[in-house]
Every structure is written in C-alpha cells, then in structure tokens.
Amino acid sequence: MEGVYRFLLTPRWWGINVFVLLAVPFCVFMGSWQLSRFEARVQDHRAAAEQAASGRHETARPLDGMLPVDKSTSGRRVTASGRYGKQLLVPGREVDGKRGFYVLTLLRTGSGKALPVVRGWLPGAADSAKAPAPPSGEVTVTGALQASETPGDNGVSARSGLPAGQTAAISSASLVNLVPYRLYDAWITLDKADSGMKAVPATAPGGTGLDLKAFQNLGYTGEWFVFAGFVVFMWFRLLRREVESQRDAALGLVTQGTDRETVAGG
Incomplete structure (x- = not known):
C-alpha cells in the first residue's frame, strides 16, 4: 500500500x-x-x-442636534421652526403601491438655511394646481429626518429636463440650482401631512x-x-x-x- x-x-x-x-x-x-x-x-x-x-x-428633537444624518439619526423625529418659502413637486413617487408625487416645500429657518419638507403625497401626475399652498407665517414642523437622496438609488429617478417647479431627487445637490436659499444636507417628511395629502413614510438609510x-x-x-x-x-x-x-x-x-x-x- x-x-x-x-x-x-x-x-x-x-x-x-x-x-x-x-x-x-x-x-x-x-x-x-x-x-x-x-x-x-x-x-x-x-x-x-x-x-x-x-x-x-419618541420625542422629537431639535433639527440641528441631529445632524449630519447617518444610520443612527436617519428616521428619528426632529422639529424645526421657520417660514415656508418656495414649493416644488417630486414626480414619480409611490405610496402604498400607487403612483403620484410629493409636495416639497422649503422651510426657511432662523439659522439662515432652508430645510426641504415633504408635506405630503398626492396621486396622479405632478400638477402644481393640485398641490395645496403651504401655511403662512411662522410654523413649527415635526417629522422623520432623512438623508439626501442619490439619483438612481432606491427608486429615485435620475431623469433630467423636468418642467419648471419639479425635481427628481430630494437633495441639496439637486435643489441648489432651483431655490435661492442655502440648504441643509437633509430633509424631513411630516408625521401628519398637510391639507388632505397623504403622509410619506420614512425610508431606511442607504445600505441597510x-x-x-x-x-x-x-x-x-x-x-x-x-x-x-x-x-x-x-x-x-x-x-x-x-x-x-x-x-x-x-x-x-x-x-x-x-x-x-x-x-x-x-
């Protein structure tokens, strides 16, 4: 052997x-x-x-104390105060399996920056006539903190050439040329949508x-x-x-x- x-x-x-x-x-x-x-x-x-x-x-915390947005702060409830300014629409977004658009309004805060706020979702094609006007005067908003979106990721459209008053992604990079404000590198979706719109649920942070x-x-x-x-x-x-x-x-x-x-x- x-x-x-x-x-x-x-x-x-x-x-x-x-x-x-x-x-x-x-x-x-x-x-x-x-x-x-x-x-x-x-x-x-x-x-x-x-x-x-x-x-x-959980109890909402002041916005500035929860930045920058990371895995530990994404989805947390935050609060911010200011006056609503320019409003945009975000087309091609789904909620509960239905296609529609977000109503995105910039909240001008006392810090000199504007915070993108998704006030709600409406079904159908993006139409500014359907979007309710934001409340006037000083307001305090509460919602889930979200990181800036990246076009092409998690269903976020990467298309360009949208009509005036629309944006494909909710991010400071996408909004900087559309609004005359300094921007937070974050956004929030309200706990309770305004004026008959449907609240947009928070999404998990990228990579999770x-x-x-x-x-x-x-x-x-x-x-x-x-x-x-x-x-x-x-x-x-x-x-x-x-x-x-x-x-x-x-x-x-x-x-x-x-x-x-x-x-x-x-």
Whole structure:
C-alpha cells in the first residue's frame, strides 16, 4: 500500500497538494466573509426597521442636534421652526403601491438655511394646481429626518429636463440650482401631512436594506463553498485515477508511464 501512494512525493503531486491546501482554506475564508457581509446587512435591516418603528413614538428633537444624518439619526423625529418659502413637486413617487408625487416645500429657518419638507403625497401626475399652498407665517414642523437622496438609488429617478417647479431627487445637490436659499444636507417628511395629502413614510438609510447587493453576498457565499468542494472532489478523483494506474502497472496490465491502456486480449 505504501508503494502505491509513493507517487504523492513526486514534484507533480507536491504541486497539486500545495494548490489544494491553499485553495480550500481560501475558498472557505471568502465564503465565510461573504456570509458575514450578508448577515451584517440583515442585522442592519433589522436595526433600521426597529429604529423606524421606535422613532415614530419618541420625542422629537431639535433639527440641528441631529445632524449630519447617518444610520443612527436617519428616521428619528426632529422639529424645526421657520417660514415656508418656495414649493416644488417630486414626480414619480409611490405610496402604498400607487403612483403620484410629493409636495416639497422649503422651510426657511432662523439659522439662515432652508430645510426641504415633504408635506405630503398626492396621486396622479405632478400638477402644481393640485398641490395645496403651504401655511403662512411662522410654523413649527415635526417629522422623520432623512438623508439626501442619490439619483438612481432606491427608486429615485435620475431623469433630467423636468418642467419648471419639479425635481427628481430630494437633495441639496439637486435643489441648489432651483431655490435661492442655502440648504441643509437633509430633509424631513411630516408625521401628519398637510391639507388632505397623504403622509410619506420614512425610508431606511442607504445600505441597510435587503437589496440586490445583500442577496449577491449570499450567492457569492454559495459559490465559494461550491468551489472548495469542487477542489476537494477533483483532488480525490485524480488520486483515485493515479492509484488505479499504479496498481494496473504493478499487475502488468499497463505499461508504466503510459496512459491506462488495456493489454490486447486482456
């Protein structure tokens, strides 16, 4: 038996064995890492959902004390005071599976900056005639704090060339050329919508949802573990073929150093 497996000490098999000893742990490591990424995204998703649920019942805090917006502050209830200014519409937004538009009004605060406030949602095509005018005078608003949107992410439209008075994304970068105010790099959606509109629910911060990237991590996990199993399978297959070849050569069924060739008449 020892003689049969002596081929394992040849340079060719040394190379095969070293490759297997390096490849299998590497595949297992990469699979485990991808799995940990998926589990982290699941945990972030759960934490974001719990934060959004608890945020609806917590006491609202002053806006300036909750900036900048990050995973720990997104969705938290904040309050701000000021006077409403320019109003814009955000078309192509869905609420409860229905398509419509947001009514976005800039709140000019005492800090000299304007805060984008989503006062509510209306069904149908964006139409300024449908959007109710904002309250006049000094107002205090309360709503969920949200990070600036990125066009192309989470269903946010990246289209340009919209009619005057409309914007595709709610972000300081998108609004800076549309309004004559300095802007907060954040926005809020009111707890209770104004004037018959429907309140827009807060969304989870970016990178915390079970999106395509999360399931890609899960898919890559399976691929790496399959690769590890395939490497082990091929090593055993080569080993078995080599052992059979050595035994056949020892019995004189094949000539040593040639392919496994059956002797004529055998």
